Amino acid sequence: MRFKPDNSTALYIRLQHVRPGWRIALLSGFIVQLLLILFVTSIGLNQLAATSKNLKTVVEVHMRKQSLTKTMVTSARERTVNLFRMVESTDPFERDDLFLQFSDNAVEFLTARDQLLKMPLSSRERELIELQGKLTNSSVPIQNQVFDLLGAESHEAEALLLKEAIPAQNKVLDALAQLDSETQKTALEASSRAAKAHDVARSWMYALSGIALLIGFFVAAAVIHLTNRATREREHLATHDVLTGLPNRMLFTDRLEQALARALRHNELVGVMFIDIDRFKLVNDTLGHAGGDKLICEVAERLKSAVRAEDVVARLGGDEFVVVITEAQKVSQILQAVEKLLALVSKPYQIAARELFSSCSIGVSVYPNDGANSTVLIKNADTAMYHAKASGRNRFQLYDTAMNAMAEERLQLETDLHYALERDEFIFHYQPQLNLETGRVQTVEALLRWNHPQKGQLAPAAFLELLEETGGIIEVGRKLMIEACRQVASWHSAGFPDLAIAINISGKEFWHEGLVQSVMTALEASGLSPEFLQLELTEGIFMQDTDRAVSKILALKGLGVAVAVDDFGTGYSSLAHLKRFPLDCLKIDRYFVKDIEDALINEAFISSILALCQGLHLDTVAEGVENAQQLQRLRNLGCQVVQGYLVSRPVPAGEIAKLLARDWRDEFGHESEAAI
Ligand code: C2E
Ligand code: CA
Ligand code: CA
DSSP states (O other): OOOOOOTTHHHHHHHHHHTHHHHHHHHHHHHHHHHHHHHHHHHHHHHHHHHHHHHHHIIIIIHHHHHHHHHHHHHHHHHHHHHHHHHHOOOHHHHHHHHHHHHHHHHHHHHHHHHHHHSOOOHHHHHHHHHHHHHHHHHHHHHHHHHHHTTTTHHHHHHHIIIIIHHHHHHHHHHHHHHHHHHHHHHHHHHHHHHHHHHHHHHHHHHHHHHHHHHHHHHHHHHHHHHHHHHHHHHHHHHBOTTTOOBOHHHHHHHHHHHHHHHHHHTOEEEEEEEEETTHHHHHHHHHHHHHHHHHHHHHHHHHHHSOTTSEEEEEETTEEEEEEEEESSHHHHHHHHHHHHHHHTSOEEETTEEEOOOEEEEEEEETTTOSSHHHHHHHHHHHHHHHHHTTSSSEEEOOTHHHHHHHHHHHHHHHHHHHTTTTOEEEEEEEEEETTTTEEEEEEEEEEEEETTTEEEOGGGTHHHHHHHTHHHHHHHHHHHHHHHHHHHHHHTTOTTOEEEEEEOHHHHHSTTHHHHHHHHHHHHTOOGGGEEEEEEHHHHHSOHHHHHHHHHHHHHTTOEEEEEEETSSSOOHHHHTTSOOSEEEEOHHHHHTTTTOHHHHHHHHHHHHHHHHTTOEEEEOOOOSHHHHHHHHHHTOOEEOSTTTOOOEEGGGHHHHHHOOTHHHHOGGGGGGO
C-alpha cells in the first residue's frame, strides 16, 4: 500500500495535550480530601480538648467544693457532739480531752471554710456561707456561756446547752446542709453542661465526618469518572482516526476478520473496497491542508451515510478509505453498493466557500473469490484501485488475478527506473513543428524515451507517472535539458541557426525550487541563446496557485526563454483565465484535431482559439496532425504551425538534420487547397 501524508497529525498532537488535565483533577481531588480530613480532625481535637477541660473543672472544682462542704458539716456535727459530751462528763480529764477535740473541730471547720471561700462560688453558695458565718457568730457566745457553767453548775450548763446552744448549732448545721445540697446541685449542673458540650462536639464531629465522607465520595466518583473517560479516550484514539472519527487500520482489520469469520459460517460474501480520492493532492495544493481535511471529512460522512450499520467504513490515512460490505449473497449486491458510493462521492462539495467537484477510484475484492484473509483481500482491493485510477479515475474496478502480475511488473519497473538514470538509459527523440508558411521546421519538441535493457524502447506512457511519483523526473529533466540544449546548439552550427527547441516540464518539475537554476545551467553549459528554448507547461499548473505560478513564469521569462501551454483544451482552464499568465504559445490538443473533419464543434473550437490567440498575440501549434485533410482544414482556419505524424513521428537526434533541410512546401503546398 502506498504511503500518503496524513493531514490529521496536528489534531492528534492537540488531543495529546489535553490528557494531563485529568491528572491535575485527580491530584487536586485528593488534596481537597486531605485538607478536609485535616480540618475535621483539628476541629474534633479542639472539641475534645474543650470537653475534657470541662470535665476536669467538674472533677477538680466541684468535687473539691463538695468535699470541703462535707468536712465543714462533719466538723460542725462533731463539735456539737463534743460539746454535749463535755457537758455530760464528770471527769475533768476527759472534759479537757474533749475540749481539745472541740477546738480541733473548730480549726478543721475554719480551714475548710477558708478554702471553700477561695473556690469559684455561685452567689447562692456565697450567701449560704455568709448565713452560716452569722449563725456561728451568734452560737459561739452561747457555747462560751456553757463552758463557764461547766463543773460547778453542770445542770445549768446542760439546760443552757439543750435550750440554746444546740438549737443555735442546729441552725448552723441547717445552713451547712443547704450549702451541701447547693454545691451538689452546682456540681450536677456543671457535669450536665460538660456532658451537653460533649454531645455537641460529638454531633459536630459526626456532621463534619459525614460531609468529608460525602465530599470524599464525590471526589472519588469524579476521579473514577475522569479516569474512565481518559481510558475510553485513549482507547478511541488508538483505534480511531482523529480527523474523521472513523475506525483506523487496526480496528478495521479486526472488524474485517470478524466479518470473514461470520461469512465462513453463513456461507456469505464479503466485499472489500479500497477507495482513493482522485487528484486529492490538487485539492491540498489549491485549498491548503485545512481544505483538504475538510474534503476528507465530507467524504467520510458520505461513505458512512451510504452503507448499512453492520458494514464497516475506515480511513487508512491520507485520502485512502476502506469499506467492507458484509452479509452479501451475490457479487452484484456488492457492486450496487460500490456504484452508490461512487455517485455519492462525485456530488459537489461546499468547501472554503466554493463549490468543488471531486471523485474517487474504487478497487473491489470479494471474499472468498479474491482472497481468504484480510491481508490478501486488502492488497487485492488496493491493486484493483490502482487499475481503476490508471484507466481514467472516477470508476471502480473489480479485482482479477491478472492484476497481480501487472502490480508485480510495476514494482519491477520501479526498481529498473532506479538504475536507468545512472546507466544513461534515458534519451530524447525529437518531433518537428512545421511552419506552413515558410515550409520549414521552426521548432523540434524533445520527447522522452527510455531504452530499457530488456523491454526495448519505452514511451512516456509506460513510465512517466512512476517517474513523477518517485521524484526521479527532477533529475532526469535536469540532465536531459542540458543535453537537448547542446543538441540544438550543434544543429545551429550545422547550418540551421533559427531552430528552436521545446521541452516538456511536468507539474512536479515546475514547482521544484531548482527549475530556474536548471534552465540557467542548461543555457550556460550549451551556449544556446535563450530565445531558442521554449518550455511546455500543462494546463494543471495554471489551475493551482495562480500568484506563485505567475511569478515563477516571470522568473523563467526573465531568463529570456519562451513559455507554451501544452494540451490546451483538455483541462479546465479557459483562455480568459490564461490571459493572466505571460505566455508565448498555445498548443491545441490533438483531441480537437483528430475529429476536425467530422465534428463541427471541434472546428468551431479551433477557429475561436485561433482568433483569440491572434488577439492576445499568442502563437499556436496544432498537435497530432496525422493526415492531409486535417492539415488542410487547419490551414484554412488560419493555423500556421502544425505538429504530428503527418510531418514526422518523433525521431532520434541523428535523423533530424534531413527533416530540417527539406522544403516542406513541396509536399504540403497550397495546391492541396482544392481537396477541401
Ligand atoms: P505531449 O507533450 O502532448 O507530446 C506529444 C505526444 O503526442 C507525444 O507522445 C508524441 O509522440 C505524440 N504525437 C505526436 N504526433 C502525434 C500524432 O500525430 N498522433 C498521435 N496519436 N500522437 C502524436 P509521447 O512522446 O509518448 O509523450 C507523451 C507525453 O509525455 C507528452 O505529451 C508529454 O506530456 C510527456 N513527455 C514527453 N517527454 C517528456 C519529458 O521529457 N518531460 C516531461 N515532463 N514530460 C514528457
Ligand atoms: Ca508537449
Ligand atoms: Ca501536447
